[in-house]
Amino acid sequence: MILAVDTSLGTAVALVDDDGTLRAEAATTDPLGHAEVIGDLLADVLAEAGAGEITHVVSGMGPGPFTGLRIGIAAARSFAMGRGVPVIPVPSHLAAALTHTGDGRFAIVTDARRREVAITVFDRMDADGLPAVVAETTLVRAVDADAHLAGIRRIDVVTLSGADLARVGALALAAQRTLTDDEPLYMRHPDVVVPGAPKKVGL
Numbered sequence: 745m746i747l748a749v750d751t752s753l754g755t756a757v758a759l760v761d762d763d764g765t766l767r768a769e770a771a772t773t774d775p776l777g778h779a780e781v782i783g784d785l786l787a788d789v790l791a792e793a794g795a796g797e798i799t800h801v802v803s804g805m806g807p808g809p810f811t812g813l814r815i816g817i818a819a820a821r822s823f824a825m826g827r828g829v830p831v832i833p834v835p836s837h838l839a840a841a842l843t844h845t846g847d848g849r850f851a852i853v854t855d856a857r858r859r860e861v862a863i864t865v866f867d868r869m870d871a872d873g874l875p876a877v878v879a880e881t882t883l884v885r886a887v888d889a890d891a892h893l894a895g896i897r898r899i900d901v902v903t904l905s906g907a908d909l910a911r912v913g914a915l916a917l918a919a920q921r922t923l924t925d926d927e928p929l930y931m932r933h934p935d936v937v938v939p940g941a942p943k944k945v946g947l
Contacts, residue, residue, distance in 0.1 A: 762914055763914070768789040804836040842911060853898050861886050
């Protein structure tokens with residue numbers, strides 16, 4: 745089985761078989777409070793899935809907010825370390841793009857807060873059944889999104905399916921492909937910074 749964890753929007757956890765068949769799924773749409781719910785969601789999914797060996801953990805790598813995204817990635821990595829299984833990093837927008845139907849290019853658009861949106865452009869599916877990225881994720885002012893897309897069909901996503909994230913991981917695993925590295929795709933760095941050395945005051 746493949747476990748997926750994502751906290752780029754709400755909190756999503758799912759277990760699928762290697763062929764993508766859903767075993768269990770749980771989620772909350774709250775964009776905050778990931779740390780408070782992720783343990784219970786993991787426990788619920790594991791209990792519902794029943795017997796079976798987890799062979800891989802898929803971690804949603806964003807785009808997402810700094811704090812929220814780190815919680816999901818840390819949970820995925822900790823679980824994988826405890827079970828001694830590998831982590832498959834997957835860009836979260838690929839999960840939203842997986843179930844897209846229709847011809848031509850399309851854009852997955854998610855709220856990046858502060859009146860901005862995160863946009864990734866895709867063009868159908870590739871030979872491995874994975875969404876084909878033609879323009880990497882970028883941050884755009886919400887009011888400028890349509891102009892930025894210049895007629896490309898947009899799909900606004902407010903929730904993300906843990907099951908679809910796991911299926912993307914399963915497809916990548918079957919094709920022996922690495923979809924991204926281990927670095928999270930933060931929408932922006934946190935506002936809090938380490939203070940510098942205090943200024944010297946002359947007398």
